[in-house]
Amino acid sequence: MKFNIALLAGDGIGPEVIDQAVKVSDAVAKKFGHDITWKPALTGAAAIDAVGEPYPDSTHDVCVAADAVLFGAIGHPRYDNDPSAKVRPEQGLLKMRKKLGLFANVRPTFTFPSLLDKSPLKQERIEGTDLVFLRELTGGIYFGEKGRRDNGETAFDNCVYTRAEVQRLAKKGFELAMTRSKKLCCVDKANVLETSRLWRETVQAMEKDYPEVEVSYEFVDAVAMRLVQWPNSYDVLITENLFGDILTDEASVISGSMGLMPSASMGTDAALFEPIHGSYPQATGLNIANPMATVLSAAMMFETAFNLPEEGKAIRNAVNKALAEGIVTEDLADGGKAYGTKEVGDWLAANI
């Protein structure tokens, strides 16, 4: 098969980890007889530097025309440390998600047998964890009206959701639950927030369409605790944008590192695959970032965007083998030998 893949490397460690995902994907294409054309495009601080905005129209055009988008990360300390900056890399991320209609971010959390003893959490608690967050990605507080009043002394960020936004995300959640253990948890804060009450009432109304799915409703603060206490009790979790952002970072502790967490963003006009981590500026150019989250995002791309599970499995097998054999970057080295980002990528590509 032939694929055009938009390649948005972004900032910080983005280009380094993306290079490894490209290498590994090319190895998969070679092994299975596919033909990938990569279409690089600018985003984030790199795009601001080049053309003055973080998600230019030219990049959008490349994404829309592609069969899938592979994305690294954006963000730069220059902007993080300047709250008054008018144009920011993160605006590009939000604009990209909105313009591509990427409303559902799929974030799987699972454990790797060879890393169980390295987790700060007790092995017997996390063993066998296999859960998926479906985070709403184009609504809520990140997209609501925001600003200052009272001469800058008061700040506000509005959180807004429509029933239709909740329904389309929840529908994906119910459908995903049907393919798994038929358990769905709706994470909200319905005891306090009106948007959460809309979430809960909307999901409750949809239950009758999926009689086989057992739905639970839990407050986000309780989930934050139970997630690290009994992660095995969850399967599919649906949640709004901000809660999902925070809980999935927390969930990375179960897997072992932020550098291991892939994601897929699905929507109306495109499918985008990206690690959940950011641009990890401290590691930029040092060849120390873990490329596995991005490589596993490429596995999700083969599996979900191209419906090629064997290709995805070849990548997952290589990652599992690397972890078992200790071919890891410093975040997972635990005092042992740490390999470079590029060396791990080379190893994975050679072991496809």
Ligand SMILES: NC(=O)c1ccc[n+]([C@@H]2O[C@H](COP(=O)([O-])OP(=O)(O)OC[C@H]3O[C@@H](n4cnc5c(N)ncnc54)[C@H](O)[C@@H]3O)[C@@H](O)[C@H]2O)c1
């Ligand atoms: N999707 C995105 O592009 C995205 C997401 C989150 C943050 N950001 C941006 O990234 C910048 C840095 O943010 P941050 O420090 O909060 O988050 P971050 O995810 O970049 O880094 C947080 C920590 O996670 C670990 N980590 C992250 N990626 C890793 C990898 N590949 N290998 C090993 N360890 C890794 C490191 O310990 C790091 O200090 C900011 O500008 C922020 O706005 C972008």
